[in-house]
Amino acid sequence: AQSVTQLDSQVPVFEEAPVELRCNYSSSVSVYLFWYVQYPNQGLQLLLKYLSGSTLVESINGFEAEFNKSQTSFHLRKPSVHISDTAEYFCAVNPGYSSASKIIFGSGTRLSIRP
Amino acid sequence: DAGVTQSPTHLIKTRGQQVTLRCSPKSGHDTVSWYQQALGQGPQFIFQYYEEEERQRGNFPDRFSGHQFPNYSSELNVNALLLGDSALYLCASSLGGQGSYEQYFGPGTRLTVT
Numbered sequence: 001a002q003s004v005t006q007l008d009s010q011v012p013v014f015e016e017a018p019v020e021l022r023c024n025y026s027s028s029v030s031v032y033l034f035w036y037v038q039y040p041n042q043g044l045q046l047l048l049k050y051l052s053g054s055t056l057v058e059s060i061n062g063f064e065a066e067f068n069k070s071q072t073s074f075h076l077r078k079p080s081v082h083i084s085d086t087a088e089y090f091c092a093v094n095p096g097y098s099s100a101s102k103i104i105f106g107s108g109t110r111l112s113i114r115p
Numbered sequence: 116d117a118g119v120t121q122s123p124t125h126l127i128k129t130r131g132q133q134v135t136l137r138c139s140p141k142s143g144h145d146t147v148s149w150y151q152q153a154l155g156q157g158p159q160f161i162f163q164y165y166e167e168e169e170r171q172r173g174n175f176p177d178r179f180s181g182h183q184f185p186n187y188s189s190e191l192n193v194n195a196l197l198l199g200d201s202a203l204y205l206c207a208s209s210l211g212g213q214g215s216y217e218q219y220f221g222p223g224t225r226l227t228v229t
Contacts, residue, residue: 004157032216034217036220042222042223043121043205043220043221043222043223044158044205044207044220045220046217046219046220049216049217051216090157090158092157094216094218101171101216102148102160102163102171102173103148103158103160103207103218104160105150105157105158105159106157107156107157108155108156108157
């Protein structure tokens with residue numbers, strides 16, 4: 001069965017410092033990978049996605065993630081974080097069995113930014 | 116373009132009662148999935164509806180049931196509520212055809228069972 005592992009439950013960083021949130025998934029023939037962000041008391045927002053093509057994907061607010069098939073990883077990075085990035089981040093995989101397969105989520109990483 | 120909407124926002128029920136949660140998908144989407152997110156955890160897949168039928172189901176008991184209407188909106192029903200059913204219930208919509216692997220989430224309904 002597909003699974004997603006987020007290696008850190010909490011990541012505290014100082015404002016303007018770089019951050020990496022780690023994500024590993026169990027392998028499959030094809031997977032489609034996502035990072036979702038959840039701000040306090042809100043639903044999930046899609047941050048970025050890997051479907052095919054370039055292994056480096058970027059979001060509009062400076063986050064990027066790299067799909068590494070050999071290491072089955074999809075780590076999320078940002079070179080300089082802002083207080084507004086404080087949120088819970090979920091790595092997720094669509095196993096690709098069909099266009100609307102269930103999404104499997106990791107347990108989440110809480111990113112807290114210190115001024 | 117309206118996104119995914121859910122109602123109500125919050126709900127408090129007593130153990131043993133029944134609850135119905137509602138979801139309207141993003142315009143143009145025909146598939147609705149429901150997820151349960153317990154406090155401090157990632158969302159867990161409950162089931163998915165497409166063409167008014169349950170197409171996939173996660174590891175949830177039969178107390179959890181659903182329905183999809185001709186306009187693609189959906190309901191999640193939970194019978195005989197338990198304290199452990201307290202969670203944020205998220206609805207996600209997507210396109211049922213090939214080529215779209217993204218799901219768009221609503222703001223959720225927070226259910227508290229006392």
